[in-house]
Amino acid sequence: MNYRLTISYDGSRYKGWQRLGDTDMTIQQKLENALFEMFFEPVEVHASGRTDAGVHAVGQVANFKVDKDVTPKEIKEYLYRYLPDDIVVTSVKKVDDRFHARLNATEKTYVYKIYNDFYHDPFLRKHVLHVQEHLELEAMKKAAAYFVGEYDFSAFTTAKSKKKSHIREIKSIEILKSGHEIDITITANGFLHNMARKIVGTILEVGLGNFKATAVPGIINDRDRAKTGTMAPAKGLYLYNVKY
Structure with a gap:
């Protein structure tokens, strides 16, 4: 299944969106860590764009794919519970398998x-x-x-x-x-x-x-x-x- 997320975050204490090898203080890493705990498998989250360190988002869009079929409500509620307070997933939707948050952005x-x-x-x-x-x-x-x-x-x-x-x-x-x-x-x-x-x-x-x-x-x-x-x-x- 392919899921589309809309995410708001305060970027003040993060090193930007993109996952880094020497720290887990990125938005992508926090999301992937939480999703790993939910699905018990590595999950790669693709964003519409890689915001820099300190940059915020009101409507960042991302997507990820997993084999399991769960409801958007379950994902949204799980992420709200386990993400830091300065990252909130405001929307989760099932989307076509071809959807890619970065490649399809216009x-x-x-x-x-x-x-x-x-x-x-x-x-x-x-x-x-x-x-x-x-x-x-x-x-x-x-x-x-x-x-x-x-x-x-x-x-x-x-x-x-x-x-x-x-x-x-x-x-x-x-x-x-x-x-x-x-x-x-x-x-x-x-x-x-x-x-x-x-x-x-x-x-x-x-x-x-x-x-x-x-x-x-x-x-x-x-x-x-x-x-x-x-x-x-x-x-x-x-x-x-x-x-x-």
């Missing part, structure tokens, strides 16, 4: 959260980026608009990226402010390694007055990583939704 949405005030909020400090300086919202929106479309995003990934093609289509970027909180929501057909954080970092540079919004097309076209803004910290990034 669109992903990330949200980056910023707290823009001189004083930080102590309750949000692990889950948002605190920016003391005033951010010019309209300039940020102008910069964001230049990213929308299909481009080669080589400048907005890291050397670790092994993707053969760096061409991705950003379908929308929305920037909304409520009180001191600013959300940058990016939807694309796919993301390169660190792409969302590099884009946010560049938009922040514009908001701080360090770049002009009109510099963005040149940065994209030059494909020069050195010209982008500082990569935004992981703690403000959330994988919000995955579409199939």
